[in-house]
Amino acid sequence: MAKIIAQIILSGSQVLGRAFARALKQEYEASQEAAKMRGRTSRRDPRSERAGITLDEAKQILNVETIDDPKLIEERYKKLFEANEKVGSFYLQSKVFRARERINMELVSSQSNDGSKTKGPDLNQK
Incomplete structure (x- = not known):
């Protein structure tokens, strides 16, 4: 029984870890894109x-x-x-x-x- 609970916890943490890593990667890409857009804007006053x-x-x-x-x-x-x-x-x-x-x-x-x-x-x- 303890072995099954440990496997469930391990599987759940792997799923959460992957989801967190994917969200972090998306946020990083979005911030890079925003930085590129700021660089393309016309000269600042x-x-x-x-x-x-x-x-x-x-x-x-x-x-x-x-x-x-x-x-x-x-x-x-x-x-x-x-x-x-x-x-x-x-x-x-x-x-x-x-x-x-x-x-x-x-x-x-x-x-x-x-x-x-x-x-x-x-x-x-x-």
Whole structure:
């Protein structure tokens, strides 16, 4: 009787071991494929690299559709920054700050691309 139980346990562990190895292999292949896909994407925007956030993420964080209205951006920034200051969430404050910083980079870049010499809104002031 003990011999049969030992064989059942051994067979079960072999089946589980093979299933685990197969799942691990599939996960490894999926991660390799994802790494290849990341390598094939277009060059990353250097402004996103510096700020650590994309323009789309920044717009989502500040809940704005476009970056055409600096007053709205500043208003949303102040509201979110102060709300998270009361709660004590440094992480969320930094996300809000980085979002405003990224949008400011885009505004400065678009002004320099337009060739205009006028200085845009200074979103770095608190």
